[in-house]
Amino acid sequence: MFNDDLVFKALGDPSRRFLLDLLFQRDGQTLGELEAELAMTRFGVMKHLRVLEDAGLVVTRRSGREKLHFLNPVPIRLIHDRWIDKYRERQVSALTDLKTSLESKKCQSSKKKA
Amino acid sequence: MFNDDLVFKALGDPSRRFLLDLLFQRDGQTLGELEAELAMTRFGVMKHLRVLEDAGLVVTRRSGREKLHFLNPVPIRLIHDRWIDKYRERQVSALTDLKTSLESKKCQSSKKKA
DNA sequence: TTGACATGTGACAAAATAGTCACATATAGT
DNA sequence: ACTATATGTGACTATTTTGTCACATGTCAA
Numbered sequence: 344m345f346n347d348d349l350v351f352k353a354l355g356d357p358s359r360r361f362l363l364d365l366l367f368q369r370d371g372q373t374l375g376e377l378e379a380e381l382a383m384t385r386f387g388v389m390k391h392l393r394v395l396e397d398a399g400l401v402v403t404r405r406s407g408r409e410k411l412h413f414l415n416p417v418p419i420r421l422i423h424d425r426w427i428d429k430y431r432e433r434q435v436s437a438l439t440d441l442k443t444s445l446e447s448k449k450c451q452s453s454k455k456k457a
Numbered sequence: 458m459f460n461d462d463l464v465f466k467a468l469g470d471p472s473r474r475f476l477l478d479l480l481f482q483r484d485g486q487t488l489g490e491l492e493a494e495l496a497m498t499r500f501g502v503m504k505h506l507r508v509l510e511d512a513g514l515v516v517t518r519r520s521g522r523e524k525l526h527f528l529n530p531v532p533i534r535l536i537h538d539r540w541i542d543k544y545r546e547r548q549v550s551a552l553t554d555l556k557t558s559l560e561s562k563k564c565q566s567s568k569k570k571a
Numbered sequence: 572t573t574g575a576c577a578t579g580t581g582a583c584a585a586a587a588t589a590g591t592c593a594c595a596t597a598t599a600g601t
Numbered sequence: 602a603c604t605a606t607a608t609g610t611g612a613c614t615a616t617t618t619t620g621t622c623a624c625a626t627g628t629c630a631a
Contacts, residue, residue, distance in 0.1 A: 348471055354536075355469030356589080357462055367540050374608065387590045389609075408598040408607045416541050422468075423537035426481055427530050470619085488578065501620045503579075522577045522628040 345399045345418045353398035358383065359391045363400060366414040373409045459513045459532045467512035472497065473505045477514060480528035487523045 353359055358381060365380055366372060374392065378385040392412060395401040399418050404411045467473055472495060479494055480486060488506065492499040506526060509515040513532050518525045 347474070351468050351471075351474065352588095354465050357465075358589090360461070360465065363540060367542075375606090383589090384591060385608085386592075386610095390590075405608095410608065414540065419537060419540050423533060423541075426477060426528065426533050427537075428481075466618095472619090489576090497619095498621060499578085500580095500622075504620075519578095524578065 345421060349394075349398040350400060350418045350422065353394050353400055356391065356394075358387070359395055362388070362391055362395060363414060366401065366412055370413050371411045373411060375409075377412065459535060463508075463512040464514060464532045464536065467508050467514055470505065470508075472501070473509055476502070476505055476509060477528060480515065480526055484527045485525045487525060489523075491526065 361381070362377060365377055374385060374389060377392070378388045381388050392401060396403060396412075400415055402413050402415050404413070475495070476491060479491060488499060488503060491506070492502045495502050506515060510517060510526075514529055516527050516529050518527070
């Protein structure tokens with residue numbers, strides 16, 4: 344259904360991850376809108392969107408002369424399932440929640456170990 | 458705590474994902490053991506392991522003249538959390554479970570919508 | 572100490588990737 | 602029809618990444 348290699352390659356570039364962030368924030372943006380957020384010509388952005396679309400991370404719909412882009416989270420969920428054992432999920436979750444919790448309380452305690 | 462870019466870059470290569478698969482299967486393997494599973498000299502494997510270690514996806518422990526490698530699933534969980542909205546998680550999960558379910562029952566029903 | 576084994580380093584060539592540009596197509600509005 | 606706008610294509614260069622090799626370090630065991 345989804346090609347592993349395309350998905351991971353797509354996620355390997357910071358500009359593409361930023362594009363996903365933008366779409367996560369607001370779905371259905373056009374190339375023009377997305378282009379404005381990147382420090383790059385529209386050609387570069389177009390190429391990146393193409394890679395994301397080929398990977399299935401972004402789906403598109405044409406509307407007149409515009410092309411609307413939507414985030415598709417399914418392949419990302421599948422990545423997760425590959426290396427997170429169902430039985431160990433609870434423990435890993437606890438760890439990441441701890442991390443989140445620590446980060447939101449940065450100012451309360453001055454000492455913490457990495 | 459974990460550097461996004463290093464993690465995603467690390468996951469972008471198929472050989473490195475295969476190494477993670479090997480460690481997911483059996484933790485604590487040495488370079489020598491891992492090398493035997495890849496179609497590549499030990500130098501290539503070493504480089505890949507270094508990338509994984511820098512990303513925090515693999516942690517190591519020396520034991521005499523050997524170096525043992527262990528999978529660390531935490532960064533992968535964090536990837537997941539980045540684009541899977543907590544409120545939408547249930548729906549996405551349902552979709553991936555459906556996918557799994559369909560794949561294991563390929564022969565039962567002939568008609569299914571995407 | 573000697574030799575065998577396991578891992579490590581820096582330089583290198585080949586391959587893949589990112590980003591730009593000239594040029595092209597398609598649509599909306601007047 | 603004409604013009605401005607939005608997206609698309611292929612060629613090109615610069616950079617990054619992959620994988621290899623000669624050489625080096627550290628460890629075990631006799």
